[in-house]
Amino acid sequence: MTKDIGVALLGLGVVGSCVADVLLDKADKLAEQVGASLVLKKVLERDITKRRSARPNPQTLTDRAEDAIDDPEVDIVIELLGGEHPALEYITRAITNNKHVVTANKEVMAKYGYKLLSLAQKHNVDLRYEASVGSGIPLISSFLQDLAANDISAIYAILNGTTNYILTQMSQEGIDFRTALEQAQKLGYAEANPANDIEGMDTTYKLAILASLAFHTPLSPNNIYCEGISRLATDDFRYAREFGYAIKLLAIARRLPDTIEVRVHPTFTPQNSQLAKVDGVYNAIQVEGDLAGRLVFYGRGAGGLAASSAIMADVLTIARNACRGVTNIPRVELSQRIPVEAMSDVKTRYYFRLQVADRPGVLAQISKVLGDNLISISSVLQKESDLSSQSAVIVIMTHPAEEKAVQKALKDVRHLAVVKEVSNFIRVEG
Amino acid sequence: MTKDIGVALLGLGVVGSCVADVLLDKADKLAEQVGASLVLKKVLERDITKRRSARPNPQTLTDRAEDAIDDPEVDIVIELLGGEHPALEYITRAITNNKHVVTANKEVMAKYGYKLLSLAQKHNVDLRYEASVGSGIPLISSFLQDLAANDISAIYAILNGTTNYILTQMSQEGIDFRTALEQAQKLGYAEANPANDIEGMDTTYKLAILASLAFHTPLSPNNIYCEGISRLATDDFRYAREFGYAIKLLAIARRLPDTIEVRVHPTFTPQNSQLAKVDGVYNAIQVEGDLAGRLVFYGRGAGGLAASSAIMADVLTIARNACRGVTNIPRVELSQRIPVEAMSDVKTRYYFRLQVADRPGVLAQISKVLGDNLISISSVLQKESDLSSQSAVIVIMTHPAEEKAVQKALKDVRHLAVVKEVSNFIRVEG
Numbered sequence: 001m002t003k004d005i006g007v008a009l010l011g012l013g014v015v016g017s018c019v020a021d022v023l024l025d026k027a028d029k030l031a032e033q034v035g036a037s038l039v040l041k042k043v044l045e046r047d048i049t050k051r052r053s054a055r056p057n058p059q060t061l062t063d064r065a066e067d068a069i070d071d072p073e074v075d076i077v078i079e080l081l082g083g084e085h086p087a088l089e090y091i092t093r094a095i096t097n098n099k100h101v102v103t104a105n106k107e108v109m110a111k112y113g114y115k116l117l118s119l120a121q122k123h124n125v126d127l128r129y130e131a132s133v134g135s136g137i138p139l140i141s142s143f144l145q146d147l148a149a150n151d152i153s154a155i156y157a158i159l160n161g162t163t164n165y166i167l168t169q170m171s172q173e174g175i176d177f178r179t180a181l182e183q184a185q186k187l188g189y190a191e192a193n194p195a196n197d198i199e200g201m202d203t204t205y206k207l208a209i210l211a212s213l214a215f216h217t218p219l220s221p222n223n224i225y226c227e228g229i230s231r232l233a234t235d236d237f238r239y240a241r242e243f244g245y246a247i248k249l250l251a252i253a254r255r256l257p258d259t260i261e262v263r264v265h266p267t268f269t270p271q272n273s274q275l276a277k278v279d280g281v282y283n284a285i286q287v288e289g290d291l292a293g294r295l296v297f298y299g300r301g302a303g304g305l306a307a308s309s310a311i312m313a314d315v316l317t318i319a320r321n322a323c324r325g326v327t328n329i330p331r332v333e334l335s336q337r338i339p340v341e342a343m344s345d346v347k348t349r350y351y352f353r354l355q356v357a358d359r360p361g362v363l364a365q366i367s368k369v370l371g372d373n374l375i376s377i378s379s380v381l382q383k384e385s386d387l388s389s390q391s392a393v394i395v396i397m398t399h400p401a402e403e404k405a406v407q408k409a410l411k412d413v414r415h416l417a418v419v420k421e422v423s424n425f426i427r428v429e430g
Numbered sequence: 431m432t433k434d435i436g437v438a439l440l441g442l443g444v445v446g447s448c449v450a451d452v453l454l455d456k457a458d459k460l461a462e463q464v465g466a467s468l469v470l471k472k473v474l475e476r477d478i479t480k481r482r483s484a485r486p487n488p489q490t491l492t493d494r495a496e497d498a499i500d501d502p503e504v505d506i507v508i509e510l511l512g513g514e515h516p517a518l519e520y521i522t523r524a525i526t527n528n529k530h531v532v533t534a535n536k537e538v539m540a541k542y543g544y545k546l547l548s549l550a551q552k553h554n555v556d557l558r559y560e561a562s563v564g565s566g567i568p569l570i571s572s573f574l575q576d577l578a579a580n581d582i583s584a585i586y587a588i589l590n591g592t593t594n595y596i597l598t599q600m601s602q603e604g605i606d607f608r609t610a611l612e613q614a615q616k617l618g619y620a621e622a623n624p625a626n627d628i629e630g631m632d633t634t635y636k637l638a639i640l641a642s643l644a645f646h647t648p649l650s651p652n653n654i655y656c657e658g659i660s661r662l663a664t665d666d667f668r669y670a671r672e673f674g675y676a677i678k679l680l681a682i683a684r685r686l687p688d689t690i691e692v693r694v695h696p697t698f699t700p701q702n703s704q705l706a707k708v709d710g711v712y713n714a715i716q717v718e719g720d721l722a723g724r725l726v727f728y729g730r731g732a733g734g735l736a737a738s739s740a741i742m743a744d745v746l747t748i749a750r751n752a753c754r755g756v757t758n759i760p761r762v763e764l765s766q767r768i769p770v771e772a773m774s775d776v777k778t779r780y781y782f783r784l785q786v787a788d789r790p791g792v793l794a795q796i797s798k799v800l801g802d803n804l805i806s807i808s809s810v811l812q813k814e815s816d817l818s819s820q821s822a823v824i825v826i827m828t829h830p831a832e833e834k835a836v837q838k839a840l841k842d843v844r845h846l847a848v849v850k851e852v853s854n855f856i857r858v859e860g
Contacts, residue, residue: 018721022579022721026579029581030579032763032765033578033763130576136719136721136722136723136725137722137725138568138571138572138575138576138577141568141571141572141575141576142568142571145568145571145743145746145747146560146568146571146739146740146743147568147739147743148463148742148743148746148747149452149456149460149738149739149742149743149745149746150739151459274707274728277704277707289566289739290735291448291452291566291735291736291738291739291742292566292567292729292730292735292736292739292740293566293729293730293733293735293736294729294730295566295567295727295728295729296726296727296728296729297725297726297727297728298704298725298726298727298728299722299723299724299725299726300722300723300724303723305720305721305722305723306721306722306723308579308721309576309577309579309580309719309721309722310576310722312578312579312721313575313576313577313578313579315579316575316578316579317575317578326756326757327756333462333463335462
């Protein structure tokens with residue numbers, strides 16, 4: 001047995017408490033795997049007088065970040081505060097203090113991952129972030145190591161458990177978005193302020209991290225087209241089903257000849273595809289590699305236990321290396337500089353739902369506008385008219401078309417006197 | 431750039447040719463990732479005059495293993511011969527020569543993995559075998575690293591593409607085993623001598639490797655109960671479907687309080703489960719960890735490209751370490767000595783298909799024998815009688831029962847005058 005490995009924990013929320021518990025409950029097992037004991041030296045918590053479920057030694061608790069980050073007995077800092085600030089500053093300071101860092105922070109890694117990894121390399125310390133995407137599903141390590149020889153052509157992924165739970169409820173129970181969101185909040189699957197999840201930012205951060213690893217290029221979340229799920233109506237789910245699709249919030253990344261296409265939006269996904277069958281708070285990631293072919297990873301995308309599985313995997317890897325006196329920092333392999341395809345140039349299929357006047361010739365007018373914009377229709381559904389309002393619903397599925405043509409066409413369609421409303425349009429994959 | 435990393439390839443079959451191609455076609459990309467060039471120094475091939483699709487430099491070809499294994503310029507030996515001998519001897523010799531080894535050999539790793547890993551540790555070299563199970567699906571690395579903090583409670587897996595293809599065809603096309611096997615052979619999915627696949631040995635080797643990693647205990651394939659798929663009839667698939675099941679050749683490993691349960695056999699798998707939906711030559715592995723929860727990995731379980739994805743991942747990991755002068759050998763963490771539960775003590779549910787005399791009271795007699803053996807029936811199906819033979823088919827699903835009670839009961843049932851034949855019995859999970 002060599003000397004103990006000192007650990008500092010920043011944040012004692014749901015995930016932090018689980019990590020603290022694992023460090024205590026599995027101490028012997030972890031020590032055996034590492035060849036040294038992992039000792040929790042400091043725990044940063046805003047209110048150190050609060051009663052809590054986790055049981056770290058009260059003497060380790062501190063409300064001053066420096067106590068944890070600057071402690072010479074701390075070898076590994078686990079950052080679980082979430083959000084951009086002060087997490088970024090703490091991680092930076094820990095690295096500058098030559099401490100290894102494990103973080104679950106997708107926002108910081110999506111926005112500053114490249115800089116932080118370079119800084120870590122300079123300081124000869126490790127920065128690991130397996131828990132930042134897909135929680136306990138091994139994704140970062142798969143891209144860094146297992147898929148390293150592959151040229152990745154595409155990623156299609158469900159990366160946010162909250163929105164997938166809401167979409168599953170809307171689809172299975174026929175309830176509207178607000179009701180499903182309230183349910184999710186009651187069950188603790190959605191936060192009081194759910195914007196980050198439902199508007200797609202959480203998924204966008206995660207896609208930025210994965211696509212950057214997959215294509216070896218730095219990628220800012222600002223360059224990823226992002227659309228949330230709040231626009232979806234129960235009718236959309238009904239029509240999706242009629243056409244053989246589920247609606248999922250997909251993170252999509254594809255390698256094109258000279259660019260990468262990266263986007264996050266609600267997506268018509270074929271019912272018989274594996275992603276369509278991922279229900280509730282689960283995540284799934286489909287990767288296409290030139291050697292491995294299609295791989296799918298499936299598991300819980302959230303929750304303290306699942307996150308602590310990934311966090312502890314990172315801690316163990318670092319601790320084993322430290323224990324052997326090995327510095328085994330992964331190279332920052334973002335050597336490419338691949339531009340992101342403009343969203344207006346993206347080509348995919350579309351679903352439109354329109355409310356129209358219930359009179360002859362309406363479909364002809366709409367078809368003409370679409371045709372003038374080089375958009376070709378693959379199927380149409382005209383639904384029961386509403387006698388009182390004299391309106392009808394027309395649902396259109398298109399062949400592949402360019403986003404800019406579609407936006408232009410929708411504008412033109414809205415100007416038609418016979419069109420009362422473009423109720424929704426959703427992109428279609430597969 | 432440091433000095434080149436020398437690679438020797440033992441075997442130039444389907445997988446070996448793909449690996450050789452990748453080393454040549456992706457040389458620049460691999461060199462960038464490693465920080466040094468990977469150079470194919472020697473290729474062992476029985477017939478070095480044969481025309482082949484792979485294009486290694488003819489001067490690297492040799493038909494003498496020693497030329498490859500003893501070459502001082504070779505740092506990494508990739509063993510792709512398959513089978514026990516001489517692969518075991520070559521791997522042993524390479525390690526003894528202080529060379530790192532990458533192998534796809536499930537038989538050698540299942541039978542001698544523990545010894546070889548210990549030998550590698552002694553010689554301070556790495557022995558990696560990601561391609562031995564699940565081909566391009568990252569499983570070995572997931573158990574060694576990503577799931578390291580978990581206590582694994584169970585593995586349920588489809589690990590053999592050949593048998594899964596045959597079972598899929600039998601189920602979907604209603605064809606019998608022989609016909610499906612011949613189809614698989616024509617398509618190159620089954621070998622001319624398919625015994626290893628269809629009798630379950632291939633799956634057993636793979637389960638030995640995975641369960642050993644999952645439970646940190648050495649595990650001989652001889653201690654794994656193994657039953658192949660050749661006994662399955664089209665009728666079994668029909669009745670399975672009627673009861674809501676698919677039939678899959680499952681590898682099952684479960685942690686019991688004092689033992690581990692490990693077995694490979696055709697299994698009734700609920701139609702709505704993820705494993706039931708894995709069709710064709712694909713593999714899927716479901717793992718249950720106390721932290722990560724349920725994870726499912728899905729991908730191609732065979733083929734040269736998928737295997738070369740895993741092989742090259744291992745080669746890259748070793749080469750990166752070698753390039754940095756780091757010796758980063760995973761510890762052989764098989765510190766436990768957990769006995770294997772005797773198959774006779776295993777408790778699960780069962781499906782029986784019986785051919786009986788078509789006369790009153792038959793079911794009563796069978797039920798009594800089962801009841802006497804403490805086996806309780808959950809559902810029964812009596813099928814149309816065959817007038818000419820005056821026989822009928824009875825299909826029984828049981829509640830959980832002990833294997834030894836079931837074997838005893840089946841013996842007793844066979845002795846009943848009214849029972850013409852116990853046509854099949856299949857274990858049921860989920």
